[in-house]
Amino acid sequence: MLKSTNYLTVTSFLRACGGDAPFLQEIVDKVADQFVVVAREDLEDQELVGVDYANTYHSSEDVCALHDYVDANMTMNEAFERVAREEVEDPERAPTVTDFVLGEGPESEVARQIWNSAWDVAQKRGFSPLWARRSELAEEDFKALAAVLLVRPAHAQYDDPRFPQLPWWVDAGDEVHAAASALLVDLQKVDDLGAFAAAATTAVKGEDEHALLEALSAQTRSLSI
Structure with missing residues (x-):
């Protein structure tokens, strides 16, 4: 079960993820779920079938077909930020999720691990x-x-x-x-x-x-x- 404590900043939230493997996995799953939710908000059902078809039958380890329809990085960023807003008392206080994903340091490594792992989970499950x-x-x-x-x-x-x-x-x-x-x-x-x-x-x-x-x-x- 997810920890009930809200973290004051994104920094403390990511540190908690980095120090607790089960908690990290739960956050990965939550971000993956939100990634699918946001993708479904952005695209029509038939387009999502196109994403999954390409990912399943013509897969690339480096490129998700969601990029062919939308700016998929923005989709993932919104998903990650939605989860952060649930877990962090002041998610807009710098440095933000986006800052960490693009930054350097141990918290940035955790942020990118969540980003990449959640993407893999969602892509394997399918968006449609x-x-x-x-x-x-x-x-x-x-x-x-x-x-x-x-x-x-x-x-x-x-x-x-x-x-x-x-x-x-x-x-x-x-x-x-x-x-x-x-x-x-x-x-x-x-x-x-x-x-x-x-x-x-x-x-x-x-x-x-x-x-x-x-x-x-x-x-x-x-x-x-």
Whole structure:
């Protein structure tokens, strides 16, 4: 359980983290949780699927795909500061979290350890609600479904494998994206993700645009009943 004491300054907070490994891990987890929360505030569900797709299937140890959609360092900084505001009585008193992340010294090392570890935790868990249900499907089906549901970052090159285009045979791309967006908003209401994914992936494999739209639309209609 987290310590109940509020620390007077960010300095004392980071010193406490550095001297208590279990407390440090709890703070890492809290920052990771807030990182996902802030990312979900900044991006649409389909964009978050794009982040997770790229991180999962075209991962880079050095670069998180969140950077392709937003200034991800600002996202993490906000997450870290939110946790600091819960733990520190005067979080705006210099030096701040940002000062320590960019600074030198033992407290700065702790701050960067929290930053980097929390980022790793959040990236492995996934940013989109869809990724929390990944274990419900065969990996091939889940990957195919995610590729249909994601929205690519605006600057992505046409042939960037991290962010697949809709299949070439899809003419009604806007309709597919609109139906996918509606589905993801109410994803928690989808009881049988496997059945839906099977219909969607069958349509993709059969290059059947009508069947793909119907799979998305039928699932969305069922959630509004």
